[in-house]
Amino acid sequence: MKVIYTDSLVIGGGLAGLRIAIASRQRGYDTIVLSLMPAKRSHSAAAQGGMQASLGASIKGEGDNEEVHFEDTVKGSDWGCDQDVARMFVNTAPKAIRQLTAWGVPWSRVKKGDRQVVINGKKVTITEKNEAHGLITSRDFGGTKKWRTCFTSDGTGHTMLYAMDNKAIELGIPVHERKEAIALIHEDGVCHGAVVRDLVTGELIAYVAKATTIATGGYGRLYAVSTNAVISEGMGTAIALETGVATLGNMEAVQFHPTAIVPVGILTTEGCRGDGGLLLDKDGYRFMPDYEPDKKELASRDVVSRRMTEHIRKGKGVSSRYGDHLWLDITLLGKEHINKNLREVKEICEYFLGIDPVKEYIPVRPTQHYSMGGVRTKATGESPNLKGLFSAGEAACWDMHGFNRLGGNSVAETVVAGMIVGEYVADHCAENDLNIDTKLIEKFVRREENKIIKLLNRDVGENPFELRKEMQDIMMDKVGIFRNGADLAKAVEELKVLNQRAKNIALRNRISTSNPELVEAIRVPKMIRLAQCVAYGAMLRTESRGAHAREDFPERNDKEWLKRTLTTWSSEDNDLPEVSYEPLDIMRMEMPPGSRGYGVDNTVHHPDTEKRVAEIEEIKTAHPDADRFEMQELLNPIEIPEKFKGKNERIGRGFK
């Protein structure tokens, strides 16, 4: 039995995972990153449009600060987020972006003087200030009050990931490539590492660590069409679920991005609309202002995706052999702008659609994009149930996104959570000894080994590729943008059957070394269980909140549903996960529930909301001289690692 010991084991080599490994190493701990492939190929690289941080250097970002970013994030989440975490996040985001600047990201910068932009379909000239010249610039994104999304052309994730991985290489952090964690080693509520399969040799290796961090990204591939990379299968989340101890949070909260290309589902960034692109229907008509006269194309993602779907249902979609779609028009932005700031989009259009977006419209439709749910963690990033298990980035339900994430807040979360959780991981390494019985390690390795032997020995059984396809179709058809009780109940039943069938997988290629079919056979049963968590959670949540839109329960119901869904799976023999709920305490909210400002506000309010609003008014009246920092301290005191506590400087206003 091969055992590798380290202090801080990080599963996943994307932005969040690498940042945590860097924090561990900088604090003097041994760390190893496990990755399915070279770290620079992680899905973080696919983030195009940008990272939100309230630097406010561009003229259209003027007046931005942590408060405004906080409001946008909480509203965007439909009040489903953890406001402590959202606060930690918005206060630290400017520091994260400035650190990445020092580490080499070539952020696009403010250029002083006039420049032409497109706002609301019209060309407008804006003038950047001389004193902002050379600072990090920003673009407009959906659901934000200010132009806050910092970017490097439309290759933001790529440049961030390259800078991060290069930093990790500088620090000599080992990345063990082509390694897949297939189970967590744990006992008595403590996580001790993972059983890992070498994807080339097939060898099982135990990685034993004081702290284990899951940073494996989202579970978009539960759906047949997703913008996600093919490795975004939720494996880290699934092995946490399989402990029977760790809880998952808000698994039903799944985001659909308005503009993925048809049919293959590759993303075109929100930056297309942020920079002035429009959505058009089959008649070439710009329909979004009819639905959302205020924010139009730049309403929050969940809202735009629903409006597009409604419009298609009215018969206004463009029909194609792949079903109906709408048009994304960026022709009005002009060749120069597209070549400079939307060049990845241009390449994607050329290669996959054979069109030139400078001259032609792009066929788009809402497509699965982001998993708000994931491994439930405390604000420190640690699982509340399994000590020593941490999670960060899309894999986690740290919960700054609630039921809908704002564009530009995902890569921002990865690096901010990486910084903050990274410190708590290092603290954990400082405070704990590595204390494990080798018999326990052996027990877990043997268990996984036996499962694989069983798979390889079974002569007749289910085809894992077919099981996956059936699962993906169920999720697409019945657990999509608009949901209803009848379809969800059907999905839950059908997935139960698939879960049973997945216990009887047989392989055609029966070798234990590099074997893609065996990889599939190990993953598919895990994916089906995650799909069950999503579908079951969606069926039980009889309200609409953020991206979870129930046709049979269209109102947001704070009175009964202002709570986070928690899911566990206590026994392999069970057919369904156990679901419980964790209430969000309005009386501790800095920003009590209100209206997001889209469509008709039909919220069923919680009695505490009025109380908290009155209480906040009292606090404000009692402290007439408090500045925004003192007020935040009064309304929402948060714990944050000491080194990230300082105030953030902005051009034209200093540290105020």
Add this chain to the structure above:
Amino acid sequence: MSDQERTLKFHILRYNPQIKGDTPTMKTYEIKEAPGMTIFIALNEIREKHDPSIQFDFICRAGICGSCAMVINGQPDLACRTLTSKFPEGEIKLLPLPGFELIGDLSVNTGKFMRQMSERVESWIHDKYAENVDLCKLEERMDPDTADEIYELERCVECGCCVSACATKRMREGFLSAVGFMRLARYALDPRDKRSDEEFYEIMGDDDGVFGCMTLLGCQDYCPKDLPHQTQIAYLRRKMAMIN
């Protein structure tokens, strides 16, 4: 996109070094072409319906991550964004990228090569004050055009096409290759990196470095991101030649 359905013939190199006694062979698979079909879609269909043992690497399937470079009808390219309609005869021959350790079939170990390259060129900002930057304060300013120029050179996705298309690399095992030169050019351009020309010379001022390049420029011809390899290699050479 044509509506006419044709049968595609894929000729694929099959070899699994993990199986003792396995020898490299070409195998042919026939599948029906679908509209808009890419090699990504085709290979997955072959794996799911014909031969579940076949190995290849795709991650983003959008031409962004650089995982899927292979030799397609004699030319290195990203398989995920290569449409099958590009080949009028309907015959597509796929080989793994040369110049890298073979993992199996079409899968090669670019990761190991790229990590070594990054360590060799010290692919990070060299500034002893960088770690003491006060994160609360305004970031260091950068000329907007310089930032754009750096991004131009940073668009490399480490796919390995330039390495496999390089004749010098074939002759000199330790040749740094275009991917390494591009990385060096990127840092040499970056005002945040305080390395002197002499320090860069130490890294690339020999025949395994920029003076070894025979200027055949396969890198320029086959770079899927259209990076300016020719210009940058010339620029580095001139810069290095000026050091005595």
